[in-house]
Amino acid sequence: MTLDVFLLILRLLGIVLLYLFLMQVIISITRDLRKTAEVNLDVGELIVVDSGPSQIAPGTRFKLEPQTTIGRGPTNTIQINESFVSAEHTRMWFRKGVWYVQDAGSTNGTYLNNQPARAPLQARSGDIIQVGFLRFKLSNPLDERRK
Amino acid sequence: MARQMAAREIGRRHYRWRELWLLIVPFLILLLEMFQLPLAQYYKSSISTSTQRIPFSTSILPTVHDLIPILGLIAAVVVVHIALTIFFPKADQVIFPVVALLSGLGVLFALRNGPDLTRGPDPNLGIKQLAWVLIGLVVFLVTLFGLRSMDWLRRYKYTWAVLGLVLVGVTLAHALRTNLNSPTHDQLNFGSTISIQPSEFLKILIVVFFAAYLSENRDVIAEGSIHFGPISLPPMRQLGPLLLMLGISLLLFLGIRELGLALLIYGIFLAMLYLGSGKLSYVLGGLAVFFLLGFIGYALLGYIRQRFAAVGLDMVNWQNWNDATRNFVQNAGLQVAQGLVAISSGGILGAGFGLGHASALVPVAESDMIVSVIAEELGLTGMFALIAFYLFLIYRGYRIAIEAREPFYQLLAGGLTSIFGIQILVICGGNLKLFPLTGLPLPFLSYGGSSIIANFIIIGILLRISHNTAMEREGLA
Numbered sequence: 001m002t003l004d005v006f007l008l009i010l011r012l013l014g015i016v017l018l019y020l021f022l023m024q025v026i027i028s029i030t031r032d033l034r035k036t037a038e039v040n041l042d043v044g045e046l047i048v049v050d051s052g053p054s055q056i057a058p059g060t061r062f063k064l065e066p067q068t069t070i071g072r073g074p075t076n077t078i079q080i081n082e083s084f085v086s087a088e089h090t091r092m093w094f095r096k097g098v099w100y101v102q103d104a105g106s107t108n109g110t111y112l113n114n115q116p117a118r119a120p121l122q123a124r125s126g127d128i129i130q131v132g133f134l135r136f137k138l139s140n141p142l143d144e145r146r147k
Numbered sequence: 148m149a150r151q152m153a154a155r156e157i158g159r160r161h162y163r164w165r166e167l168w169l170l171i172v173p174f175l176i177l178l179l180e181m182f183q184l185p186l187a188q189y190y191k192s193s194i195s196t197s198t199q200r201i202p203f204s205t206s207i208l209p210t211v212h213d214l215i216p217i218l219g220l221i222a223a224v225v226v227v228h229i230a231l232t233i234f235f236p237k238a239d240q241v242i243f244p245v246v247a248l249l250s251g252l253g254v255l256f257a258l259r260n261g262p263d264l265t266r267g268p269d270p271n272l273g274i275k276q277l278a279w280v281l282i283g284l285v286v287f288l289v290t291l292f293g294l295r296s297m298d299w300l301r302r303y304k305y306t307w308a309v310l311g312l313v314l315v316g317v318t319l320a321h322a323l324r325t326n327l328n329s330p331t332h333d334q335l336n337f338g339s340t341i342s343i344q345p346s347e348f349l350k351i352l353i354v355v356f357f358a359a360y361l362s363e364n365r366d367v368i369a370e371g372s373i374h375f376g377p378i379s380l381p382p383m384r385q386l387g388p389l390l391l392m393l394g395i396s397l398l399l400f401l402g403i404r405e406l407g408l409a410l411l412i413y414g415i416f417l418a419m420l421y422l423g424s425g426k427l428s429y430v431l432g433g434l435a436v437f438f439l440l441g442f443i444g445y446a447l448l449g450y451i452r453q454r455f456a457a458v459g460l461d462m463v464n465w466q467n468w469n470d471a472t473r474n475f476v477q478n479a480g481l482q483v484a485q486g487l488v489a490i491s492s493g494g495i496l497g498a499g500f501g502l503g504h505a506s507a508l509v510p511v512a513e514s515d516m517i518v519s520v521i522a523e524e525l526g527l528t529g530m531f532a533l534i535a536f537y538l539f540l541i542y543r544g545y546r547i548a549i550e551a552r553e554p555f556y557q558l559l560a561g562g563l564t565s566i567f568g569i570q571i572l573v574i575c576g577g578n579l580k581l582f583p584l585t586g587l588p589l590p591f592l593s594y595g596g597s598s599i600i601a602n603f604i605i606i607g608i609l610l611r612i613s614h615n616t617a618m619e620r621e622g623l624a
Contacts, residue, residue, distance in 0.1 A: 003190050003201040010183045011499040014525075017179060018532040021172040021248065025539050028165055028241055043621075066620065 043094050044125075044140040046078070052133030054082045062136075066094040069104065070131055084108050084132040090117075092129075097142045099123045108132040163232045166240040170228060173248035174221050180255050180500050181217040185209040187501025216258065216277050220251055227284050231610075235291060237617035238610040242543050245536050246606055249591035250280045250599065252533075256520060257594045260506040260513045272513060272594060279596040283603035290607030297611075301555050304359035308392055311352035314345040315396065346408050347601035350566055351608075353396065354415060358558035360388060361423035365554065389416070406451060407577075407585025411569055413437060418565035422548075422558055454583035457483040462580070485509045486519035486578050497526025513594040515586050518578035534575070537590075541568050547613040552620075560612050563605045 048060045068077040073087040086106035093100050102120040103110035110117045111130040123129060125143035129136045193201050224247045231238060258273025396412045417433045444451045457480045476484045489505035503523035506512040512520050522530045544564025551557045567590055574589050576582035588598040
């Protein structure tokens with residue numbers, strides 16, 4: 001074998017490795033895309049336990065987003081079209097694995113376990129959040145995994 | 148406290164397996180090329196003395212000692228990978244392996260080019276580049292740790308703008324005092340050994356300023372207040388600071404004859420205006436202004452005309468050149484013409500790493516014309532692969548921008564990614580004679596300390612944004 005044959009082999013090996021890496025990058029990017037399409041990240045939900053005077057059936061589930069607003073207005077994450085719900089009623093946010101609830105200046109108030117949530121309050125999985133006369137149970141998958 | 152601990156545990160549970168998996172092949176590629184380099188040099192030196200075929204024997208194989216530069220780089224990359232795993236488990240996992248491969252190839256090409264350069268051989272070029280990459284990796288980690296909160300970036304936006312302009316102003320004064328005919332003017336020399344290119348850092352400062360300013364005013368700018376029939380212009384009061392910043396930097400760069408930088412800054416401005424407002428009409432208007440300015444520049448400034456002359460050069464028809472063209476190819480157009488010869492002699496599979504002649508024949512082969520060296524030695528196949536890596540880098544950058552939660556982070560990530568995109572486009576186009584050739588470095592592959600460090604800062608900011616976004620999305624931050 002002469003040196004130029006050996007160098008040719010090295011060159012071809014280099015090209016093969018470059019394209020092997022390119023393939024790896026493409027595979028991991030497509031896998032990423034599929035994953036984000038499938039998993040809509042689950043940070044928790046609100047489950048109606050007492051529908052009060054409204055038509056919403058108990059057991060209805062509302063999916064939460066890390067920044068959630070509840071109210072009658074169309075810009076809210078969870079829109080509830082009932083007269084006893086203010087246009088912007090309740091704000092909820094998720095920080096460091098914990099849910100916080102605060103009233104957004106509503107007429108009928110927001111309560112966490114029957115305490116008025118005028119300042120931000122920490123809510124755990126299973127706590128009852130009352131929006132006007134609607135009562136929800138909070139479910140936080142992070143809390144449940146910890147148990 | 149217990150809750151925070153639990154949250155942190157969940158955050159740390161993931162090892163960055165994908166990043167590790169993606170790093171293996173780049174390491175193999177770098178080792179292979181490093182292994183090939185001494186063989187190629189031996190081959191080239193023996194072929195010039197004998198006409199016979201050179202036999203292969205194990206005694207000429209490089210030893211571990213010859214691989215030390217790349218082994219050192221690999222060790223540093225592994226250390227950074229471990230640091231990322233411990234402190235930033237949620238940051239993007241594809242970007243770092245690609246950057247590691249590109250900057251490793253940059254070191255290899257500097258090692259390879261150093262002894263052959265036309266302007267004067269520099270056998271230490273590769274080691275210097277390796278040192279810059281190692282410093283760059285440290286700066287990358289410092290950026291990741293330092294930008295815990297990026298609010299201060301946004302809050303002091305005018306400070307960054309002024310700082311950037313002062314930096315360039317000082318360089319400009321310096322350049323005017325010395326020599327306007329040297330190839331690069333945007334250099335600041337400290338002593339005789341260290342010189343930095345402030346423009347590399349200016350581009351980051353400008354993106355930070357644009358991102359901060361646009362994220363505050365984008366609603367007003369997107370709406371448009373001045374109407375001329377179907378065309379609406381953004382209100383001047385909101386656009387004023389942007390235009391001022393743009394105008395000053397353009398004038399400065401045209402003043403010191405840095406066409407490439409002026410092009411880059413204008414490109415960033417248009418890209419970010421589009422990202423911020425989502426209005427294609429602004430970009431089209433901006434492009435029209437750009438062509439108008441280009442035309443005026445072409446008519447007024449001789450050096451721009453010179454750059455454009457190379458674009459019209461007919462290389463294929465070289466037999467029928469007249470004396471004027473021959474003279475042009477040997478003087479003003481030498482760089483582009485030699486680069487094109489090198490690219491075409493590379494062919495599909497390339498001459499092989501270390502076996503080309505571009506670094507000895509093309510002026511400034513180590514930085515501005517690196518594309519021609521790479522295209523000659525790795526061939527069309529290698530060039531395709533490298534362009535693909537750049538495309539994926541840019542794709543991941545824009546993806547980070549899309550996923551970010553706040554407009555400022557979106558604009559920052561989008562703008563920084565646009566820097567890469569525009570720079571690669573302009574310099575590859577210049578080397579291939581599609582654009583006028585301008586002195587921009589190819590990210591991570593060109594020789595140059597300032598450019599390497601600035602690019603690592605950009606990658607650091609991108610990874611920090613992606614980490615922050617993922618932590619916020621999962622409610623852990």
